Amino acid sequence: MQEERRLAVLRAIVEDYVSTEEPVGSKALVERHHLNVSPATIRNDMAALEEEGYLHQPHTSAGRVPTDKGYRLFVDRLSTVKPTTSAERRAIAGFLEGAIDLDDVVNRSVRLLAQLTRQVAVVQYPTLSRSTVRHVEVVALAPTRLLLVLILSSGRVEQRLVELDADIDDEALGALRSRINLAATGEVIADAVTALDALVRGADGTPPAAPATVAVVETLIEAMSDHRSDERVVVGGTANLARFGDSFETSVRPLLEALEEHVVLLKLLGEATTGGAVTVRIGAEGPIQELASTSVVATGYGPDDALAALGIVGPTRMDYPGTMAAVRAVARYVSRILDES
């Protein structure tokens, strides 16, 4: 069955190219992998694979290099995700266990990912809009001044001050607090907002809400709708870009620029939060011009892997199985840590 062997050849070429960083020729292939055929046979296969667009030749008489399409086939059908060793798992767990708060978890994750993959790591902060409301606290600092504390499942805490036009007594305050929590606690942000909205609109013919209630709920909704902190990502391991050796001004500069455009990164990571698996975007598959010559390996984390995303950016020539394994492992441990705390 020569079709099968062709795929084996593609796999071998990808693996060799990734490790040697040089175009791979037919002779070297048969030596390193024990394909029981001659170089000439391999050449025929390679010619066929090139014909189909999986390989590319830098110059007429050079070895072959995988194309984006070749990597794609490799990732989809030829690679088995390398299982992480127990030592690696222990290292990951140990490194993340020490985290003391959300910031620390995120920062440690970035460093860890960058170190494991030797690529540039990107971690998104837990998304506000996908968190659920854990608790809302309403306390009086003064008779006309309330402090709202909004505690989310992601561990984030938001707080707002509300000035009232009139005094509010403890009893009314308690009632307000329990009504708000009844409506919002446990809900996803979006649902909490609509529930709170219903509260003040007096949906079903109930009398209009008291001014104090309106003020509090409005502030709360504003806090929940404040998506700007959604836009936070942390980037690390840029020193790994040094391995780009060649074509610096042409390939590293735009990449560094893209990495500082956090909006761009968020778009990139956004695609990864759908579906539980590790997402791989190879070369120009994505919408972002500047990253056309790089690959992105990312996945969601948190409950249902939908809270936010993390991943790495690197050259298309990368160790996909190993990288995917590392990304998945880190995402799992981060999810667990967040769940515990």
Next chain:
Amino acid sequence: MQEERRLAVLRAIVEDYVSTEEPVGSKALVERHHLNVSPATIRNDMAALEEEGYLHQPHTSAGRVPTDKGYRLFVDRLSTVKPTTSAERRAIAGFLEGAIDLDDVVNRSVRLLAQLTRQVAVVQYPTLSRSTVRHVEVVALAPTRLLLVLILSSGRVEQRLVELDADIDDEALGALRSRINLAATGEVIADAVTALDALVRGADGTPPAAPATVAVVETLIEAMSDHRSDERVVVGGTANLARFGDSFETSVRPLLEALEEHVVLLKLLGEATTGGAVTVRIGAEGPIQELASTSVVATGYGPDDALAALGIVGPTRMDYPGTMAAVRAVARYVSRILDES
């Protein structure tokens, strides 16, 4: 007066080398700057300057390049800080005005600095230990559960939960709140800690403090002593490293690695918070091996320029007057913004 001319020659060499990035020769010098002498004269001066260690020759028959010592002399005695134009000032102000919170101020400052100087920018978060206490809020979430909110002059807000062994009534709570604020409000963190400590120790023979007071104050002191967030710095503009063109693996990689070592950066910036002026560290003057071939231009910001520091890291071959002006201008505006909010 030939001594005077020699300095003029040094200045001219620094300026030309910064703008052309190439060793500068005697002929080019007399053409570009209207020194009314011949190239031969300049050559004598250059030989003397080299003898004294201000210049260096890459090869026997090449132009001259300033040494670290040469830059140092230039910065200390030959350069006038370029005044920022009103257009620049408006741009800076406009860019920073839009900031909505502390995070935003810091992030905008980094981008602004990187853009103005075309170097790598580094901004330290306001130092906890140098902030003063603006207000302490103590509210009961439940009879045995208190929420402490610590608001600092830097705009930072810390909060802690305290579980009590016994119930506390509103009256006692109010008393506790005002005693704490009396002791701490307006004080520098360190002083606030000692004042609070005195509160529970009952310094002058007063009866020992109530258990609730002890618990609250201890938690508060702990929050104030939590210096880990002191260690935060934000780095931006790494894409500007691309201009390092030559010697990538040798000079950019260690630099990128150093930039990720935030502890290292903090040490670097730490030196800059003393004294109100802009600090310039050239080449190997500082303690950090990895940055031996770069310069750091930094200054403090905030009240007395002592709250925290910001600055840039770049090649020793940089436009010192312009860079110093930009750093100073940004620091001033950041200070102003923080003061207003």
Next chain:
DNA sequence: ATTGGCACTCCAGTCGTTGGAGTGCCAAGG
């Protein structure tokens, strides 16, 4: 102290040359 003249140095770019790795194709063998 300054300057023109002059010999000297040395890098950077250019141009052949060449060796080796790799290919494509073909004809022979399973």
Next chain:
DNA sequence: CCTTGGCACTCCAACGACTGGAGTGCCAAT
């Protein structure tokens, strides 16, 4: 029909020789 050895061909990358030009240092003259 697939595989294989042989062979001519291609082309890069490395090496070395060459050379022009920019720059210097020194010296004698002013």
